[in-house]
Amino acid sequence: MAMGTVRYWAAAKAAAGTHEEPYDAGTLAEALAAAVSKHGRGGEFERVVARSSFLVDGTPVGSRPHESVTLPEGGVVEVLPPFAGG
Template sequence: MAKGTMRYWAAAKAAAGTPEEPYDAETLAEAIAAAVSGQGRSDEFERVVGRSSFLVDGVPVGSRAHGSVVLPEGGVVEVLPPFAGG
């Protein structure tokens, strides 16, 4: 398992109730599942994350399966919800 930081932006940050939190996961799919099932998380958070794009250490995940994206130790996952006009 790798440990790092998940950063939330815009609507994801509002729904999470925090700008960032630690992850302890092997893959992006595991980190997302842990974040969504976190204590006190709303259905809105799950909805926003489900529509979000992700960067891992600044590299777009794109259409890769989240289970195939291995997270690095000390990495940063950026959760980017859809923005107006984009």
């Protein structure tokens, strides 16, 4: 397990009710499951996270399975929902 920070942007921030919070997880999948459990399964937060992109210490996760993305000690996970605009 590693400890670090999850940062939420735009709709993810609104749904979580916070800009950031700590994680204590070994993988991205574990960190996201803990966050969804904390902020409510089946609610807006879970829907936003399901369609979000993620960065781990600035590196895009892309299509990698979240179970395969190891989180570093002191790392930062960015949750980036789809953005609208032009």
